Amino acid sequence: MLRIKDLQKTYITADGSVQAVRNVSFEVHKGQFFTLLGPSGCGKSTTLRCVAGLEVPDKGEIWIGDKAVCAIDESKRSLIPAHKRGVGMVFQSYAIWPHLTVFGNVAFPLRYAGARVPKAEIADRVQHSLKLVQLESLAERPAPFLSGGQQQRVALARALVYEPELLLLDEPLSNLDAKLRLEMRHELRELVERLAITALYVTHDQEEALAVSDRIALMQDGHIVEEGDPRKMYDCPDSVLTAAGIGESNRIEGELAREGSEGKEGIVSSSLGEVFCSVPERCRQGEKVTLLFRPEDVVLHTATIEHRVNFWAGTVEAAVYLGKRIECSVRIGEQLLRCEADSQAVLKKGQTVSIEVPLERIRVFPS
Amino acid sequence: MDRVETIKLSWEETWSLWKDRVAGGLVLPLFFALVACGVIVLLLLVILWMTFVPGLPTEPGFDLSNYTQVLGDRLLPTVGNTVLVGFGSTAFALFWSVSMAWLIHRTDMPWKPLLMAAIAVSVLIPGFMKAMGWILLLSPKIGLINLALMNLLGLEDAPLGIYNRFGIIFVQGLMLTPTMFFLISGPMRSMDPALEESSEVTGVNKWKTQFYVTLPLMWPAIFSGAIYIFMTAVSIYEVPALLVGFGKYPLLSTAIFLNTAGTEQATKLPQYGMAGVYGLLITIPSIVALFFYLRLIKQSHRYAVVTGRGYRPKLFPLGRLKYLGSLFVLIFVILAVILPFSVLLWASLLPSLKMPSREALSYVTLEYYSRIGQIVGADVIRNTVLLMAVAPLAVLFLALMISWIVVRSRLWGRGAIDTITMLPHAIPGIGFAFALVIVAMLTARWFPWIPLYGTIWVIILANVVNRLAYATRVTNAALLQVSQELEDAAAICGVGKLRAIRRIMVPLITPSLLFAGVWTTMLVFREVSMALMLSNPGNIVFSVHVWTRWQSGAMSEAAAMGVVMVTTLGVIFLIAQSVFRGRLYGIQGL
Numbered sequence: 001m002l003r004i005k006d007l008q009k010t011y012i013t014a015d016g017s018v019q020a021v022r023n024v025s026f027e028v029h030k031g032q033f034f035t036l037l038g039p040s041g042c043g044k045s046t047t048l049r050c051v052a053g054l055e056v057p058d059k060g061e062i063w064i065g066d067k068a069v070c071a072i073d074e075s076k077r078s079l080i081p082a083h084k085r086g087v088g089m090v091f092q093s094y095a096i097w098p099h100l101t102v103f104g105n106v107a108f109p110l111r112y113a114g115a116r117v118p119k120a121e122i123a124d125r126v127q128h129s130l131k132l133v134q135l136e137s138l139a140e141r142p143a144p145f146l147s148g149g150q151q152q153r154v155a156l157a158r159a160l161v162y163e164p165e166l167l168l169l170d171e172p173l174s175n176l177d178a179k180l181r182l183e184m185r186h187e188l189r190e191l192v193e194r195l196a197i198t199a200l201y202v203t204h205d206q207e208e209a210l211a212v213s214d215r216i217a218l219m220q221d222g223h224i225v226e227e228g229d230p231r232k233m234y235d236c237p238d239s240v241l242t243a244a245g246i247g248e249s250n251r252i253e254g255e256l257a258r259e260g261s262e263g264k265e266g267i268v269s270s271s272l273g274e275v276f277c278s279v280p281e282r283c284r285q286g287e288k289v290t291l292l293f294r295p296e297d298v299v300l301h302t303a304t305i306e307h308r309v310n311f312w313a314g315t316v317e318a319a320v321y322l323g324k325r326i327e328c329s330v331r332i333g334e335q336l337l338r339c340e341a342d343s344q345a346v347l348k349k350g351q352t353v354s355i356e357v358p359l360e361r362i363r364v365f366p367s
Numbered sequence: 368m369d370r371v372e373t374i375k376l377s378w379e380e381t382w383s384l385w386k387d388r389v390a391g392g393l394v395l396p397l398f399f400a401l402v403a404c405g406v407i408v409l410l411l412l413v414i415l416w417m418t419f420v421p422g423l424p425t426e427p428g429f430d431l432s433n434y435t436q437v438l439g440d441r442l443l444p445t446v447g448n449t450v451l452v453g454f455g456s457t458a459f460a461l462f463w464s465v466s467m468a469w470l471i472h473r474t475d476m477p478w479k480p481l482l483m484a485a486i487a488v489s490v491l492i493p494g495f496m497k498a499m500g501w502i503l504l505l506s507p508k509i510g511l512i513n514l515a516l517m518n519l520l521g522l523e524d525a526p527l528g529i530y531n532r533f534g535i536i537f538v539q540g541l542m543l544t545p546t547m548f549f550l551i552s553g554p555m556r557s558m559d560p561a562l563e564e565s566s567e568v569t570g571v572n573k574w575k576t577q578f579y580v581t582l583p584l585m586w587p588a589i590f591s592g593a594i595y596i597f598m599t600a601v602s603i604y605e606v607p608a609l610l611v612g613f614g615k616y617p618l619l620s621t622a623i624f625l626n627t628a629g630t631e632q633a634t635k636l637p638q639y640g641m642a643g644v645y646g647l648l649i650t651i652p653s654i655v656a657l658f659f660y661l662r663l664i665k666q667s668h669r670y671a672v673v674t675g676r677g678y679r680p681k682l683f684p685l686g687r688l689k690y691l692g693s694l695f696v697l698i699f700v701i702l703a704v705i706l707p708f709s710v711l712l713w714a715s716l717l718p719s720l721k722m723p724s725r726e727a728l729s730y731v732t733l734e735y736y737s738r739i740g741q742i743v744g745a746d747v748i749r750n751t752v753l754l755m756a757v758a759p760l761a762v763l764f765l766a767l768m769i770s771w772i773v774v775r776s777r778l779w780g781r782g783a784i785d786t787i788t789m790l791p792h793a794i795p796g797i798g799f800a801f802a803l804v805i806v807a808m809l810t811a812r813w814f815p816w817i818p819l820y821g822t823i824w825v826i827i828l829a830n831v832v833n834r835l836a837y838a839t840r841v842t843n844a845a846l847l848q849v850s851q852e853l854e855d856a857a858a859i860c861g862v863g864k865l866r867a868i869r870r871i872m873v874p875l876i877t878p879s880l881l882f883a884g885v886w887t888t889m890l891v892f893r894e895v896s897m898a899l900m901l902s903n904p905g906n907i908v909f910s911v912h913v914w915t916r917w918q919s920g921a922m923s924e925a926a927a928m929g930v931v932m933v934t935t936l937g938v939i940f941l942i943a944q945s946v947f948r949g950r951l952y953g954i955q956g957l
Contacts, residue, residue, distance in 0.1 A: 054855050082858035083867075095856035099874045112870055113861030155856075162861065 001198040002028040007060035020046040022222040035201040037209040038219035053082030088159030089168040094151045103139040129161040169201045240365040252291040271335045277362040288367040297361035298339035301354040310357045319347040399768035404787040410802035417643030433640035445617040456600035459540025464547035472555040474683045476692035489703040491936040493893040494542035495605040500707025505529035541703045554588040560681045591663040602795025657793035715927035735927035750823045751909040758830040759887035766838035774846040792836035800897040821903035829897040845879035885943040
């Protein structure tokens with residue numbers, strides 16, 4: 001449905017040039033919910049705006065369906081302007097036109113875009129679209145009198161009213177308060193699924209990306225670091241950048257003391273001492289490696305138990321009660337580990353605890 | 368999160384980018400923006416150039432004789448008087464405006480809407496008419512207040528005088544107060560109440576909070592406004608000319624006028640070179656002041672007092688003092704509006720000024736109003752209507768073109784365009800009027816087909832240049848308010864660029880443009896100083912006519928015409944106000 005090849009974009013500002021997107025390529029299949037995830041300034045919004053036609057890339061190809069909307073390299077330059085690409089888009093600021101009513105905003109594309117739509121049909125389609133976002137009752141309200149959540153829905157209705165096959169969403173939830181954000185997240189996902197449209201979604205919120213996406217591409221410094229489905233991106237990422245970029249993790253530097261062989265785990269010596277873990281085959285003895293494991297994978301024991309594999313004693317440095325769990329940091333020698341405990345546990349600062357990290361939960365990356 | 372590399376652009380890259388952008392639909396706006404900036408810079412250069420020309424601009428010669436002549440021509444007292452009058456007027460205007468802005472926007476004083484409307488109305492009475500009104504009240508011979516006091520106290524001589532520097536400061540202060548009031552109203556209203564609440568929570572009492580928190584936060588706005596007011600005050604010459612004449616109490620502004628236009632009695636030939644030196648003496652400090660003004664404006668943004676979000680500032684409870692607050696504002700309204708206007712109205716009904724009495728009432732006649740038709744010829748009406756129609760349209764068009772470049776493009780040099788268009792904000796109108804006198808003379812000589820010399824077009828041009836700074840502020844704000852995303856959204860919906868401009872941009876900026884247009888129309892109608900300097904039998908406008916009638920001693924006629932002028936302005940104001948539903952108050956600048 002959407003194919004992007006070797007996209008490059010350099011911004012020229014008064015202070016010099018900024019390479020916003022460097023050689024980005026990816027493909028989104030029909031009906032897929034695809035997310036570009038990354039910190040601000042990583043190039044995800046620029047990529048999205050290139051797809052929309054609001055930015056012109058320096059180089060690269062963009063295909064929507066079987067139509068090349070943009071193909072630029074040294075020798076050729078073909079470009080379809082934004083208003084002829086037929087995509088829907090929800091802006092971060094919603095971009096609701098303040099001089100029009102809700103109805104006027106949603107009807108705008110039907111009234112003034114290329115194809116003339118008969119008046120009676122406009123009213124029907126606008127009503128239908130407003131129904132999708134549950135705003136039918138507010139059609140006559142002037143845009144400045146809408147709450148943030150309502151503006152969001154109007155923006156969505158406006159993007160859907162002309163039934164685009166591709167929907168672009170530029171951080172659409174970032175201006176909503178936390179509770180509304182969760183609600184809208186589910187609604188959005190459900191709507192995209194029901195209408196069977198393809199969605200390209202841009203966000204910096206990892207949890208949001210994991211929750212809504214069929215597929216995630218993590219971006220950094222204008223590159224795509226890694227691409228995959230949410231489970232793979234979180235559970236077994238290919239690169240340490242992805243593991244560090246999505247979710248929280250404990251990161252420990254060490255040196256491979258014993259290579260792993262068939263059925264036998266390797267040993268890494270680190271500031272924690274000897275750590276047993278499954279080591280990728282390409283790692284050699286003496287090589288520097290990075291160990292990563294999630295706070296929720298750490299098992300915390302308050303009672304004394306017999307020694308086990310990957311088992312250390314430490315003291316509680318901080319414990320924060322969060323209702324459904326307790327987040328704490330535990331000091332083991334020089335190393336500070338983040339871990340989670342059951343909310344029923346009683347943890348005090350300075351308390352001695354034992355820590356266990358199941359070896360299959362530790363991921364090893366060559367440094 | 369700034370991990371992006373930045374690379375400096377070479378000249379060639381900048382140039383090619385520039386060419387790209389120019390090709391991208393900016394040619395027309397850029398052309399007009401450059402023309403406007405070119406005219407402003409050219410006029411400033413004309414002032415500078417004239418200071419070295421000993422005779423007429425069309426004659427050869429280039430020396431420093433003008434400077435030596437100015438040095439010998441009471442330069443120190445002239446500058447001293449100017450600074451004194453400037454500071455005096457500014458201080459007087461600050462006293463009224465800061466107190467009234469605080470009372471109206473930040474306290475629970477009663478009758479606020481009414482009093483605020485009255486302050487706005489005071490703008491409608493031009494400065495020279497305030498001066499005329501106060502002459503009729505305080506002149507030692509005929510002044511009604513003086514006569515009343517002499518009767519009441521049995522005095523031989525008039526106790527109050529107006530024909531001196533205090534008279535100038537008094538009238539100019541009253542005249543500039545509403546400008547200052549509206550300049551600081553915005554920051555005063557949009558202050559975050561949390562800044563004051565946090566002070567009170569830490570245990571500082573309400574009055575101290577106002578003094579140590581509110582006032583310092585207002586300081587950048589007050590100071591930058593004061594700079595502007597000062598520059599305006601030193602450039603007004605119609606008020607000093609009416610009150611002290613040209614010779615007795617020399618000021619830079621009257622010296623420019625005197626050396627450019629000569630006097631009524633024509634005892635002195637114009638000395639353009641000397642006028643240029645005096646003009647330079649006003650212009651250079653103005654540019655320096657503008658520099659500080661712009662820096663202060665930037666700083667006041669840093670203070671983040673003005674966030675634009677709908678704050679509802681907490682109102683300061685005045686308690687029993689609240690009626691005193693209303694009385695204070697009312698006194699200003701009496702001084703600035705009610706007294707001068709009623710005395711003009713009274714004078715327009717009598718052959719000569721008399722104390723109101725049963726006997727005086729028997730002389731009341733409408734003759735002077737019926738005479739206006741004969742005195743004011745069709746040409747004056749034609750000139751005035753042309754001025755009121757063309758100048759606002761031209762100003763708004765140019766301002767829109769300039770803002771398009773400044774706000775919507777990323778062109779190199781747009782900052783310079785923005786700054787140059789700010790120059791008329793600080794540089795007095797008489798400076799530009801003087802330069803235009805010279806330019807008109809030169810074009811009459813070298814390009815006689817350009818209709819500038821002695822025509823209404825030169826007055827229109829002067830007004831366009833003079834109002835440009837203010838108009839670009841309005842259009843900048845209007846365009847900024849239409850964020851790029853609003854247009855991007857239209858493009859995404861499949862709507863083409865021109866149609867998006869028509870359906871999104873135009874409806875969103877039209878109210879601001881109408882608003883600025885109405886004000887410009889009123890302000891160019893009441894403008895007299897530039898029009899007078901450029902006046903010629905062929906291009907007389909209504910305000911100039913009032914002024915010259917007064918100077919030639921036809922007091923009742925001048926008063927009647929003044930009343931007609933104020934009434935016309937009032938009608939425009941009322942119509943506009945009903946269209947804009949009261950939003951006219953937000954406007955600044957005179």
